Amino acid sequence: MxxxxxxxxxxxxxxxxxxxxxxxxxxxxxxxxxxxxxxxxxxxxxxxxxxxxxxxxxxxxxxxxxxxxxxxxxxxxxxxxxxxxxxxxxxxxxxxxxxxxxxxxxFDGAGFVSGLQTQGHDLAHKRVLLLGAGGAGSAIAFALAQAGAASVTVANRTPARAHALVERVRKALPQATIEAGAPEPEGHDIIVNATSLGMRAEDALPLDVERLAPDMLVAEIIMKPEQTRLLDEAQRRGCPIHHGRHMLDRQVALMTQFLLQGQPEAVN
Ligand SMILES: NC(=O)c1ccc[n+]([C@@H]2O[C@H](COP(=O)([O-])OP(=O)(O)OC[C@H]3O[C@@H](n4cnc5c(N)ncnc54)[C@H](OP(=O)(O)O)[C@@H]3O)[C@@H](O)[C@H]2O)c1
Structure with a gap:
């Protein structure tokens, strides 16, 4: 009411x-x-x-x-x-x-990292390949670096955007190991799709799935469809997968906590 x-x-x-x-x-x-x-x-x-x-x-x-x-x-x-x-x-x-x-x-980045953690995926010592340097990709790059990922490689269709993002993260977090690179999964423990590829059935895959190995965690941020073609292909190759909804779930928790701070109805 x-x-x-x-x-x-x-x-x-x-x-x-x-x-x-x-x-x-x-x-x-x-x-x-x-x-x-x-x-x-x-x-x-x-x-x-x-x-x-x-x-x-x-x-x-x-x-x-x-x-x-x-x-x-x-x-x-x-x-x-x-x-x-x-x-x-x-x-x-x-x-x-x-x-x-x-x-x-x-909260895009914090939501993604918190979503990984609530699903039991720790970032310490993990080498992350981040696909996409748009709005969500940028927030996730900062959050991954902040959360202590061993390294972050940013691959973007428009390379200049990836380079600019890497420079901004390095400036804000000088201790971070982050570089721009190609969408090549070899040498990474976690692959994150932060591009918009996968929202439509006819979209190309964001990387060559033949190069995925079963010890790589493949994470999506796309929520609709929940099971993207990338996740299907990764699962077929024995990779653990992580759905986009975990990011949203954690964002809602973080956003409401922030919005209610200092308000009479605050919930802790
Ligand atoms: N789960 C969640 O809570 C959550 C939160 C926010 C966003 N999302 C989802 O994340 C996705 C990205 O959102 P955004 O706000 O970051 O969008 P954005 O700022 O428009 O960025 C789009 C990214 O996708 C890349 N891209 C687009 N079309 C491509 C193509 N044909 N080939 C290769 N790369 C392509 C872009 O590369 P260029 O730089 O080269 O254009 C850019 O890196 C959306 O699907 C959105 O729904 C999910």
């Missing part, structure tokens, strides 16, 4: 009809008996400043989730950024403080 006390949350996107966050987060609020509701807000890029100005003034707004195309623009407009948001330059979650300040953070 929504009452006058219910705290408001939103997801800002353009388009917005396809997002699944309202279902997932509202189910979480219900399950945890948090008096809050999250609603979709269709906000084109050109209207972002006007909408943010209004949201800052809305006293019962606890915060919002951010997705395409606003992740970078909102990071630039936040009053404060968490460490991942600062390093990556984009955010997917923003908390509104009591005095109307916006505090942003990016």
């Amino acid at each position: 929504i009452t006058g006390n219910t705290r408001l949350y939103a997801i800002l996107a353009d388009p917005v009809a396809q997002v699944r966050t309202p279902q997932v987060i509202n189910a979480w609020f219900r399950e945890h008996q948090v008096d809050a509701v999250l609603v979709p807000m269709h906000v084109p890029a050109g209207d972002l400043d006007a909408v943010l100005d209004a949201l800052r003034r809305m006293r019962n707004l606890g915060g919002f989730i951010v997705t395409v195309p606003h992740k970078t623009a909102i990071a630039e407009r936040c009053d404060e950024l968490g460490p991942a948001g600062q390093a990556i330059g984009s955010v997917n979650t923003v908390r509104r403080t009591a005095d109307g300040r916006l505090v942003g953070e990016m």
Whole structure:
């Protein structure tokens, strides 16, 4: 039941009809008996400043989730950024403080790493091949380096993007062993598909699956379909696999924890 006390949350996107966050987060609020509701807000890029100005003034707004195309623009407009948001330059979650300040953070990478860990996959001493240097790939590269992976190789269709990402990670985390490279699985323990290849049945595979060995963990971040062709091919070759939904599950936990921080309904 929504009452006058219910705290408001939103997801800002353009388009917005396809997002699944309202279902997932509202189910979480219900399950945890948090008096809050999250609603979709269709906000084109050109209207972002006007909408943010209004949201800052809305006293019962606890915060919002951010997705395409606003992740970078909102990071630039936040009053404060968490460490991942600062390093990556984009955010997917923003908390509104009591005095109307916006505090942003990016949980894509932390969600992926936490998803691996909850499934029993430790990153220490692991050499990771990361396919994709887009939005999610960038966040995952930082999180892998931060979590202490032995090494990270970033392979991207557009090599310049992989090189730029590697430079940014090295600057933020000088102790990290990270380089740009080819999508060649040999010499790696974990392969991560962070490209958008695999969402459509006709998509090419993101690497040559004949080169996979059964001791390599193959991880997806694509959620739909749950079992991508890459995961099928990996399984057929005896590789352990890791589904994209684990990243989302952990992100929801991290996002809600962040959004509810300092709020009367906070759940620990
Ligand atoms: N599980 C989760 O919680 C979660 C969270 C976020 C995203 N995702 C999923 O992650 C995927 C990527 O999202 P994103 O936001 O990172 O997208 P993005 O910023 O658009 O990046 C797309 C990436 O895929 C590569 N790519 C696209 N088409 C390709 C092709 N034909 N051949 C080779 N590489 C190709 C791009 O390479 P170029 O740089 O060369 O273009 C880039 O590295 C999407 O499927 C999204 O649904 C999942």
